[in-house]
Structures are given as structure tokens and as C-alpha cells.
Amino acid sequence: MVYDNESDKLREECGVFGVYGAMENMPLTIYWGLFALQHRGQESAGMALTDGETMDVHRGMGLVGEVFHELPEKSCRIGIGHVRYSTTGSSLLANTQPLLVRFAGGPISLAHNGNLTNALEIRERLEQSGSVFQTSIDSEVVVNLIARSTRATIEEKITESVLQIQGAYCLVIMTRDKLIGVRDPHGFRPLCLGKLNGSWIISSESCALDSIGAEFVRDVEPGEMVVIDETGLKSYRFAPLDKKALCIFEYIYFARPDSVIDGQSVYQARLAMGRQLARESGFKADMVISVPDSGTAAAIGFSYEAGIPYAEGLIKNRYIGRTFIQPEQKKRDLGVKIKLNAVKSIVNNKSIVLVDDSIVRGTTSGKIVRMLKEAGAKEIHMCVSSPPISYPCYYGIDTSIRKELIASSKAVEEIRQFIGADSLHYISLEGLYQSLREVKYDDMCYACFNSRYPADIPCENREGGEKYVFEQQ
Numbered sequence: 001m002v003y004d005n006e007s008d009k010l011r012e013e014c015g016v017f018g019v020y021g022a023m024e025n026m027p028l029t030i031y032w033g034l035f036a037l038q039h040r041g042q043e044s045a046g047m048a049l050t051d052g053e054t055m056d057v058h059r060g061m062g063l064v065g066e067v068f069h070e071l072p073e074k075s076c077r078i079g080i081g082h083v084r085y086s087t088t089g090s091s092l093l094a095n096t097q098p099l100l101v102r103f104a105g106g107p108i109s110l111a112h113n114g115n116l117t118n119a120l121e122i123r124e125r126l127e128q129s130g131s132v133f134q135t136s137i138d139s140e141v142v143v144n145l146i147a148r149s150t151r152a153t154i155e156e157k158i159t160e161s162v163l164q165i166q167g168a169y170c171l172v173i174m175t176r177d178k179l180i181g182v183r184d185p186h187g188f189r190p191l192c193l194g195k196l197n198g199s200w201i202i203s204s205e206s207c208a209l210d211s212i213g214a215e216f217v218r219d220v221e222p223g224e225m226v227v228i229d230e231t232g233l234k235s236y237r238f239a240p241l242d243k244k245a246l247c248i249f250e251y252i253y254f255a256r257p258d259s260v261i262d263g264q265s266v267y268q269a270r271l272a273m274g275r276q277l278a279r280e281s282g283f284k285a286d287m288v289i290s291v292p293d294s295g296t297a298a299a300i301g302f303s304y305e306a307g308i309p310y311a312e313g314l315i316k317n318r319y320i321g322r323t324f325i326q327p328e329q330k331k332r333d334l335g336v337k338i339k340l341n342a343v344k345s346i347v348n349n350k351s352i353v354l355v356d357d358s359i360v361r362g363t364t365s366g367k368i369v370r371m372l373k374e375a376g377a378k379e380i381h382m383c384v385s386s387p388p389i390s391y392p393c394y395y396g397i398d399t400s401i402r403k404e405l406i407a408s409s410k411a412v413e414e415i416r417q418f419i420g421a422d423s424l425h426y427i428s429l430e431g432l433y434q435s436l437r438e439v440k441y442d443d444m445c446y447a448c449f450n451s452r453y454p455a456d457i458p459c460e461n462r463e464g465g466e467k468y469v470f471e472q473q
Helices: 026-036 119-128 139-148 154-162 206-211 249-254 266-281 296-306 329-339 363-374 412-419 429-435
Strands: 002-004 009-011 014-020 044-050 055-061 078-084 099-103 106-116 167-174 179-183 192-196 199-203 215-219 224-229 232-237 287-290 314-316 340-342 351-356 379-384 423-426
Touching: 014 026, 014 106, 014 167, 014 179, 026 044, 026 078, 026 206, 044 106, 055 099, 055 106, 078 106, 078 167, 099 139, 106 119, 106 139, 119 139, 139 154, 139 167, 154 167, 154 179, 154 224, 179 199, 192 206, 199 206, 199 224, 206 215, 249 266, 266 296, 266 351, 266 379, 266 423, 266 429, 287 296, 296 351, 329 363, 340 363, 351 363, 363 379, 363 412, 412 423
Parallel strands: 287 351, 351 379, 379 423
Antiparallel strands: 002 009, 014 078, 014 199, 044 055, 044 078, 099 106, 106 167, 167 179, 179 224, 192 199, 192 215, 224 232, 314 340
């Protein structure tokens, strides 16, 4: 995941998708699957395909529709796909996925979502022993470990490799005759299984299964590897079921609202967060509006609970594309006005509850509050459906260094003054617990709120000092 400097949001960086089985047009199925996962990555897209003999990869920079304006014409048995965000400076074709390598065991292709916390250490060791790297992404570390393994089977090679890596990872791997999915022992990132007319599907989110008409089968469990071949699906547990730690931001912001992750509806979780915000804050106003689209479900929940009408006070330009990657400062300064506009006839002379999912640095929140007041709003009472983000994440969110997080150095009242709101309320951590009805609260990772990191991180990064050398997936 990557931090979007213009919209002041954390960004989910990758989505993975895989298909095994005979179907009339597999590239089109993968295309629609990636299209449904586009929210998880808008920098590049790619797919790898095999007919059981040859293996090809098709990748490019841009949105799925831009990269695949013409689909590969290939009869194939297995295919995997990937969509990606990248951090600053890594907008390179070489870093796009899936990766395709050929080694003594045959060709393999890999797509990865997550961030390996010990990737630099492993890469240095591999380079000292003669490995050559072509990219700056940590996914290539995994490919190298698999290729160098002396174990007999691909399942054993992958198991040996993933037992050496740490951090967050969901892997979709393709050989000539197998489709393999792997989810890290903590389950930081989501991964699920589906079926479509006898074919197996692996996807980051269930919404992609819905988009192609597939049936949801189950989630891949933390520490589980699923292997699909001509005999069907086999499950291997490569790590003991320890402490689950699914990223709480999947429910707050990252995942599409129509997805279900580990049994919990994302939309229902966000509605519950909004209801909880209404109970905790006690704010009264003429109307509730959201920062679209990420704050909308919570704003509707607030409206239901408080009995205050919900209205569209901010309109989002959904055709803006990837303008946030433009480096020129003038374009960045125009970013909020280009992406959002206040509806003056709605907000004029009204007191407003404004609901958003998070505040990272506070810059965009301040611009939105100012925009609404310039449009005539009398009062802005802001509610946030996450607790204050006070600590960096090392499992795939590029929160940069801790000092850039406004909540790491300012109290809530100071943040309120900084953004210019009349009131400000963050959901409590306990309130967030209560909003997740179908998952246990201690099965989630809340480290960005309370610094309780469930997996090891490099000591030099524990205070948010330096970023990783690797580009995150």
C-alpha cells in the first residue's frame, strides 16, 4: 500500500487474482477480476498465462482498461493477474507484476500483495551468494528463494521459502500445471477462494468473484497454502495458527464495501462504525455528509443512528484517474478542488456532520473543511471512523516516518484547530472493536493506533526513522 500525498489517504497497493481450469476466454475472466480489484492498485496491471507448455506475461503501466485495451489471444489452462500501486520513484515497467522467471524446475510466475519486513536482509544474503536482481520490489526475493530451493516439489520449495520471509504477504503462484495461493501466518491481507463452472478462482477480495459470476467458497486461512491442479484442491498448513492480525483498514477503508472478508461484511462494518460515531460523539446538525466514497457507508450509519438526514454535500469527480501521481506542485495544490466539489445549494447556511474514514497528515481534511465553509456551511463537526493514526505501519502501508502523522504529535483538539473544524471526534478503539460483529477483535492488527506490532519489524524502523529500501507491494 502507498500513501496518496494529494488526497491524504493511505492506499492499498496491490490486488491478486488467479484462475485454474478450462474456460472459453480466460484472459477476459482475469481482466474482469482485475477490473473489480482496481481500487487496490491503479499504477500498473498485468497477467501471466500458460497453456501447460509455454508461459507468457503481459504487463504495463496504467489502469486495467489502459493496459489491456487488447486482450492476449492465448488458449490457456491457468492464469494469474495483478494490479499495483507504487511508491514515489518506483513507477517503472520493470517493477510491474506478475513476475515471470525460468529456472531448473521450469517457469513460474508470481503475484504478491504485502510487504516483507526482512526483505533487505534476505536480498543482501542472496546477492552475496551470486543472485542477480532485476527489480526493486521484494516479490523478487520470494522468486529467488523458490528458484534456489533444493527441495523436490514446488510445494516444498514454496514452503521452505515462505518460512524464511516475515511480514505481510498474499502470493498467487503459477507453474505449468498448478495454481497456488499462500497467505501469511498472521493473515494481514485478505485472500479467498471461489469456483466458476468447475474452474477454481483465487482473489484478494470476494467482490471480484461476484463480478465474474463465481461462487465464494471460503477464505484462505492465515498460514495456509492451497494448491490447485488436475486432481482438485489440496490444502497445506505451512505455519501453525498463531495470532491472526488482519489489517483493520481493510474494513475501514481499503476493501470494496461489497466484499466479505473472513466472514465479515465490509459494508455492514462501516455502517456499524457510523452508528458508533453517532453514539460516541453526540453531534447534532442539520445534515450528515461524507467524504466520498470512502466515508459514505459510515456517514449513512451515522444518519440512521442520529436521525439526521444524509445528503451529498460533496461531489467526487470519478473521471480524475491517476492525477495524484503528477509531481508538479501546482497540480497537487489543485488536487482536492479537481477531485471534490461542494454542493452549495445543499450545504449553504447548514450545520454539518462530515464523516471520513481517516486523517493522516490533516492537510486535505483542512482543505475540505475550508471548501465547505466557503460554500456557506455554518458549522463543520467532523467524525472519523478510525482512531488517530499515531504509528507507522510496516506491513504494506507506506505511512512514511512517524513525524509526518499528525496524530503522532498533536492532540485531538490541536488537530481540530489545524483542520479548522468546529468539532472533531475519532471513533474509540473500543467502538471500533464493537463494529466488527463477525470477527474477533483480537484477530485484527491495530498497530497504527496502539504500536502493538504483531510481527517483528527492523529495529531501525521502530520509531519510524527510515523507509524500507524495497518498493512495497
